[in-house]
Amino acid sequence: MSEKLLVVFYSSTGSNTQLARWSKEAGEAFGAEVRIRQAQELAPDVAIDSNPLWRKNVEESKDIPVATSDDLLWADAIVFSSPSRFGVMASQMKQFMDLQGGLWAQGKLANKFVTAMSSAQNPNGGQEQVIQGIYTVMQHWGAVIVPAGYVNVSTFAAGGNPYGTSATIDGEGTMQNAANVKAAASDQVTRLLTITKAYLAGK
């Protein structure tokens, strides 16, 4: 039986969409069954239309369903990916988490294997804090957190964040050092699934 991997992201201008798509690819390469899902957009059209990159990302990610509680129930392992918003996760991602109080109260979110990724405009624009914020919620859910650590050389080339892959996005929306970030994200997902698989085999 293959591992069930859920990739949940929020993205305005496409960078976390890209991290999520790379995560999906890595999950499929591992042999997992993968669902990719996005947090429900909360911003009004007037805000989205104020930034052509934002509208472009909305159009280009239309095929990706909105994340639901059922996706969480289904998953053995989860990748979360959110941009930095003043050093915390995007409100859209937090809203998705906040909607899970019912499942949490029933103990149905416990024992999921999770890891997280993030992006910001600056190399130190809050990526570490965003990932730690996601991990804080995961501790409340009783998840098993699988950080990137320093176990793959790709982590160093991507900027050396042991909490999870971090991307830096310039003012034009271009991801810096993208090939190395892709490699780190892929290795992070492979590590998540390797540990999930070992746990499921021993159950």
Ligand SMILES: Cc1cc2nc3c(=O)[nH]c(=O)nc-3n(C[C@H](O)[C@H](O)[C@H](O)COP(=O)(O)O)c2cc1C
């Ligand atoms: C409201 C808001 C707050 C932000 N705060 C920061 C910040 O404090 N530091 C930073 O480097 N980037 C900040 N950014 C930039 C975003 O993190 C960056 O655009 C995002 O990571 C790109 O990811 P996306 O393409 O998936 O939307 C902010 C962006 C917005 C819209």
